[in-house]
Amino acid sequence: xxxxxxxxxxxxxxxxxxxxxxxxxxxxxxxxxxxxxxxxxxxxxxxxxxxxxxxxxxxxxxxxxxxxxxxxxxxxxxxxxxxxxxxxxxxxxxxxxxxxxxxxxxxxxxxxxxxxxxxxxxxxxxxxxxxxxxxxxxxxxxxx
Amino acid sequence: xxxxxxxxxxxxxxxxxxxxxxxxxxxxxxxxxxxxxxxxxxxxxxxxxxxxxxxxxxxxxxxxxxxxxxxxxxxxxxxxxxxxxxxxxxxxxxxxxxxxxxxxxxxxxxxxxxxxxxxxxxxxxxxxxxxxxxxxxxxxxxxxxxxxxxxxxxxxxxxxxxxxxxxxxxxxxxxxxxxxxxxxxxxxxxxxxxxxxxxxxxxxxxxxxxxxxxxxxxxxxxxxxxxxxxxxxxxxxxxxxxxxxxxxxxxxxxxxxxxxxxxxxxxxxxxxxxxxxxxxxxxxxxxxxxxxxxxxxxxxxxxxxxxxxxxxxxxx
Numbered sequence: 001x002x003x004x005x006x007x008x009x010x011x012x013x014x015x016x017x018x019x020x021x022x023x024x025x026x027x028x029x030x031x032x033x034x035x036x037x038x039x040x041x042x043x044x045x046x047x048x049x050x051x052x053x054x055x056x057x058x059x060x061x062x063x064x065x066x067x068x069x070x071x072x073x074x075x076x077x078x079x080x081x082x083x084x085x086x087x088x089x090x091x092x093x094x095x096x097x098x099x100x101x102x103x104x105x106x107x108x109x110x111x112x113x114x115x116x117x118x119x120x121x122x123x124x125x126x127x128x129x130x131x132x133x134x135x136x137x138x139x140x141x142x143x144x
Numbered sequence: 145x146x147x148x149x150x151x152x153x154x155x156x157x158x159x160x161x162x163x164x165x166x167x168x169x170x171x172x173x174x175x176x177x178x179x180x181x182x183x184x185x186x187x188x189x190x191x192x193x194x195x196x197x198x199x200x201x202x203x204x205x206x207x208x209x210x211x212x213x214x215x216x217x218x219x220x221x222x223x224x225x226x227x228x229x230x231x232x233x234x235x236x237x238x239x240x241x242x243x244x245x246x247x248x249x250x251x252x253x254x255x256x257x258x259x260x261x262x263x264x265x266x267x268x269x270x271x272x273x274x275x276x277x278x279x280x281x282x283x284x285x286x287x288x289x290x291x292x293x294x295x296x297x298x299x300x301x302x303x304x305x306x307x308x309x310x311x312x313x314x315x316x317x318x319x320x321x322x323x324x325x326x327x328x329x330x331x332x333x334x335x336x337x338x339x340x341x342x343x344x345x346x347x348x349x350x351x352x353x354x355x356x357x358x359x360x361x362x363x364x365x366x367x368x369x370x371x372x373x374x375x376x377x378x379x380x381x382x383x384x385x386x387x388x389x390x391x392x393x394x395x396x397x398x399x400x401x402x403x404x405x406x407x408x409x410x411x412x413x414x415x416x417x418x419x420x421x422x423x424x425x426x427x428x429x430x431x432x433x434x435x436x437x438x439x440x441x442x443x444x445x446x447x448x449x450x451x452x453x454x455x456x457x458x459x460x
Contacts, residue, residue, distance in 0.1 A: 097418050097439035099389075111436070112386050117412040122360065122380065124228035125208050125221030125338065127412035129180050129195045133168050136300070136311045137231035141284055142244040144231060 344374035
């Protein structure tokens with residue numbers, strides 16, 4: 001698997017080759033690898049020449065790639081979950097009806113409140129906030 | 145002579161017009177709950193209540209009108225069908241509460257009356273006695289503006305699990321001559337009425353659905369002097385425990401679904417429903433079911449009821 005696009009990968013390898021030209025193969029390959037694994041940004045004398053000449057910061061590029069991949073993965077996962085949720089909701093609403101689906105997710109107090117509003121409107125011809133106000137007046141000793 | 149002058153003065157005051165804001169909220173020991181406000185305009189025997197600009201109720205001795213600004217309609221609620229709005233009318237009617245308070249005898253053991261002056265305004269306060277509060281568990285207090293004969297504040301305290309829960313209503317009063325236009329339904333809007341009269345045909349409205357009894361049925365009719373035509377029907381089925389509801393809405397189809405929208409708004413339905421097809425429904429008409437009952441069961445049940453209705457020959 002390549003970290004970069006094919007073109008960038010090729011450019012990167014060319015850059016590395018160019019940086020390593022005239023240099024001997026590092027003698028301490030095992031140590032360097034261990035150092036690479038254990039430290040975020042190890043100082044590697046054998047690669048210092050390449051680092052000076054190179055415009056490529058390998059660690060930044062790797063980090064950037066990892067972040068991009070994580071972001072893509074998160075988006076794909078979110079899109080997948082959203083699409084599945086939306087599909088389930090649509091199927092549920094279509095099969096069970098909107099009222100059934102909505103009230104399944106509402107608490108009892110909200111359902112009763114909603115029903116009371118319809119009852120108030122049916123008894124008073126008043127709706128919205130006006131109906132709320134009228135409710136406070138019911139059973140008032142001077143008004144009823 | 146003095147008596148005549150007092151009567152004239154009283155009449156003058158009652159016919160004055162007022163406007164202001166009504167703030168209403170609930171308060172428990174520490175928190176203010178459900179705060180809300182309305183604007184009102186009052187003149188003679190008409191009241192205009194505004195929740196939002198351009199959307200208002202007009203309440204009067206002869207008609208009740210609710211204007212639905214967004215769809216350019218005037219809805220007249222037939223007064224006999226909606227007696228439950230008289231309270232809101234009475235509290236803003238100059239002299240109404242005042243007269244009731246005046247009629248309370250000074251030696252009443254239920255009420256304590258006081259007169260005070262706050263900021264040069266004479267206020268009459270009437271409140272349930274402490275004994276009454278201890279016995280009944282609730283208490284009402286009114287502060288009345290002596291000059292305008294209108295309430296400026298009302299508190300109702302109820303003991304809820306030992307703690308007081310208070311409903312508070314505050315009314316600001318500004319005295320001003322208001323135009324009669326404020327108390328009339330806008331001209332040019334389409335006029336409808338919510339009534340008990342059906343002019344169109346019979347609608348299939350079972351007495352019971354899934355064991356829940358039918359409540360009152362309302363019709364949406366056009367409101368014309370020469371001709372009145374039914375454009376919609378609303379009826380509800382609500383279980384005693386208030387855990388199951390079924391609303392049946394018939395409406396004559398039009399391009400903008402206007403008839404359905406009017407019924408929804410008139411009855412504060414915050415729910416859309418699903419269309420039901422029945423043999424009884426003629427061309428140009430629709431039936432929507434709004435319910436929290438699972439659609440497949442309810443649909444099947446309604447079809448069975450419709451079939452039984454057809455077989456019994458009682459008419460659709």
